[in-house]
Amino acid sequence: QVKLVESGGELVQAGGSLTLSCVASERTFRTATMGWFRQAPGKEREFVAAVGWIRGTSYYTDSIKGRFTISRDNAKNTVYLHMNTLKPEDTAVYYCVADRSTPQAMGGGSFPLYWGQGTQVTVSS
Numbered sequence: 001q002v003k004l005v006e007s008g009g010e011l012v013q014a015g016g017s018l019t020l021s022c023v024a025s026e027r028t029f030r031t032a033t034m035g036w037f038r039q040a041p042g043k044e045r046e047f048v049a050a051v052g053w054i055r056g057t058s059y060y061t062d063s064i065k066g067r068f069t070i071s072r073d074n075a076k077n078t079v080y081l082h083m084n085t086l087k088p089e090d091t092a093v094y095y096c097v098a099d100r101s102t103p104q105a106m107g108g109g110s111f112p113l114y115w116g117q118g119t120q121v122t123v124s125s
Contacts (some may be wrong), residue, residue, distance in 0.1 A: 009119030
């Protein structure tokens with residue numbers, strides 16, 4: 001069974017930094033697009049960032065551009081989300097995802113096939 005396991009979520013003050021990690025259980029994810037979605041209380045789940053496996057092409061939602069960076073280590077089947085200058089509105093459950101679509105397609109509404117269980121990020125003001 002395919003599993004995506006996130007870690008790194010915690011309580012952080014506004015302006016601070018945090019790095020989320022996600023480990024995929026199968027080597028097949030070395031050739032998959034991996035990404036992050038988030039869901040804030042009372043809001044719909046939204047795309048955050050994705051990174052492809054060919055050349056590591058990345059794609060971001062506008063609200064986090066310049067603050068968040070996605071990266072991947074294929075040798076470790078791991079994707080990271082480096083978050084800087086965090087704001088209270090970044091508070092959400094962050095989900096790791098994986099799919100065969102492109103990063104742009106994932107950011108454009110393509111619903112990923114595989115999801116992790118989520119990790120809570122809380123940014124205090």
